[in-house]
Amino acid sequence: MDTLKSWQDRDMLHWLGKEAPRYTSYPSAHHFEALDADTHAGWLGTLTPGQSLGLYVHVPFCEQMCWFCGCNTQITKRSEPVEAYVGNLIAEIAMVGATLGFRPRVHSLHFGGGSPGIVAPDTMARLFDALHEAFDIGAGAEVSIELDPRRLTAEKADAYARLGFNRISLGVQDTQGPVQAAINRIQPVGLIADCMAMLRDRGLDAIGIDLVYGLPKQTAASLEATLADVARLDPHRISAFSYAHVPWVKKHQRLLDESSLPDMRDKVRQYLQIDAGLHAIGYVGIGMDHFAKPGDGLALAAAKGTLRRNFMGYTDMPNDRLIGLGASSISELDQGLAQNIPQATSYETILGRGQLPIVRGWRYRGDDRVRRDVIAGLMCDFTADVGAVAVRHGLPETYFDADIARLGDFVAAGIVTVAGRTVTFDAPLKMLVRSVACIFDRYASGEGGNRYSRVA
Ligand code: SF4
Numbered sequence: 001m002d003t004l005k006s007w008q009d010r011d012m013l014h015w016l017g018k019e020a021p022r023y024t025s026y027p028s029a030h031h032f033e034a035l036d037a038d039t040h041a042g043w044l045g046t047l048t049p050g051q052s053l054g055l056y057v058h059v060p061f062c063e064q065m066c067w068f069c070g071c072n073t074q075i076t077k078r079s080e081p082v083e084a085y086v087g088n089l090i091a092e093i094a095m096v097g098a099t100l101g102f103r104p105r106v107h108s109l110h111f112g113g114g115s116p117g118i119v120a121p122d123t124m125a126r127l128f129d130a131l132h133e134a135f136d137i138g139a140g141a142e143v144s145i146e147l148d149p150r151r152l153t154a155e156k157a158d159a160y161a162r163l164g165f166n167r168i169s170l171g172v173q174d175t176q177g178p179v180q181a182a183i184n185r186i187q188p189v190g191l192i193a194d195c196m197a198m199l200r201d202r203g204l205d206a207i208g209i210d211l212v213y214g215l216p217k218q219t220a221a222s223l224e225a226t227l228a229d230v231a232r233l234d235p236h237r238i239s240a241f242s243y244a245h246v247p248w249v250k251k252h253q254r255l256l257d258e259s260s261l262p263d264m265r266d267k268v269r270q271y272l273q274i275d276a277g278l279h280a281i282g283y284v285g286i287g288m289d290h291f292a293k294p295g296d297g298l299a300l301a302a303a304k305g306t307l308r309r310n311f312m313g314y315t316d317m318p319n320d321r322l323i324g325l326g327a328s329s330i331s332e333l334d335q336g337l338a339q340n341i342p343q344a345t346s347y348e349t350i351l352g353r354g355q356l357p358i359v360r361g362w363r364y365r366g367d368d369r370v371r372r373d374v375i376a377g378l379m380c381d382f383t384a385d386v387g388a389v390a391v392r393h394g395l396p397e398t399y400f401d402a403d404i405a406r407l408g409d410f411v412a413a414g415i416v417t418v419a420g421r422t423v424t425f426d427a428p429l430k431m432l433v434r435s436v437a438c439i440f441d442r443y444a445s446g447e448g449g450n451r452y453s454r455v456a
Pocket residue numbers: 061062064065066068069070071073113114115148171
């Protein structure tokens with residue numbers, strides 16, 4: 001592939017092999033410190049009725065482990081642990097509601113996991129009752145959920161339509177049998193198509209598909225077949241994530257046959273193949289790993305320069321304030337970031353004591369907010385006038401001049417251009433924007449390995 005060849009000639013593999021945060025927050029969650037529930041309660045107490053916010057609800061249960069999984073989840077075939085967990089979620093929602101003292105307006109509500117589709121319809125209805133009691137979730141709100149196509153039933157699809165869901169994200173990963181067998185996730189493309197038809201029949205037609213590349217047994221031919229299936233499935237949005245092989249953190253990844261994993265060069269080829277394949281069938285690229293139809297909200301936001309990035313990826317929603325609910329979820333408020341305890345059992349114990357389950361986070365300090373805005377500009381728009389961002393924060397225009405000077409290697413390689421103090425990323429290997437953003441990260445630069453995932 002010519003593009004890869006020309007980028008290899010410029011020694012791209014040197015950068016692609018390095019680690020960098022994914023910048024779903026700044027600073028990255030790797031840097032979080034101890035943070036107590038009272039601090040978070042104080043932050044919640046400063047929210048005012050004129051402000052709106054997003055909600056994220058985490059459900060850390062799945063029925064079967066996919067061997068590539070990097071999420072915070074646990075496996076159960078029984079409904080009791082899920083029911084008990086939702087009871088705890090409802091307790092947390094009531095506690096957050098009481099702390100707020102009013103019902104804030106919610107512009108978006110997202111259920112992620114794990115597999116939030118594991119929650120039974122009547123239990124999901126109870127959860128919605130609790131959410132509506134604490135928050136003002138109006139008809140215009142985006143209400144979305146990540147679903148596993150293997151677990152959707154007509155009863156669940158009815159419930160999603162009834163409860164007001166209007167955006168669905170389907171975990172597809174790859175449609176080819178050998179790849180699915182290698183990752184312990186068998187879901188024939190016919191099953192995925194049936195699932196999408198079931199949702200569309202109920203008016204749930206804003207469907208996104210998640211793909212993963214860099215998986216065992218994936219080849220150029222298998223990816224071509226997956227892309228042809230995706231074209232037939234015709235989703236509004238597609239995300240294509242690079243598989244991060246970290247078996248020292250996620251022990252179940254040891255079950256994968258490492259000898260059949262594509263190497264970094266193959267992964268880059270696969271990324272370029274997906275990028276070209278999706279553009280060829282009419283999708284536009286959004287940020288470093290999303291694609292959407294041209295009329296979709298994400299594509300419009302990208303064109304207007306209003307794309308945002310949060311813990312769920314790219315969004316066209318405002319993301320200045322987010323309340324996370326459930327084990328491991330992260331809230332982002334004006335004062336900083338606050339994370340719930342990851343383990344579902346400890347989450348239950350802390351809630352049982354009548355406390356918010358916050359254990360770690362980050363108080364914004366120093367120049368965090370201005371660096372956060374520069375990094376967000378690069379990650380979302382691939383360009384940032386860093387002098388103007390500094391001035392907006394009351395700093396001199398020259399504030400980032402030393403950082404700009406450290407971009408020299410990227411400029412020399414043709415990855416970045418600098419005009420005045422406007423830094424623009426322009427390379428076909430979009431994942432490299434993480435490395436460029438890293439230059440403006442006060443906490444990540446110059447640290448040792450195994451903190452973040454590799455760029456490719
Ligand atoms: S369904 Fe999703 S969260 Fe659950 S194990 Fe598979 S990849 Fe992980």
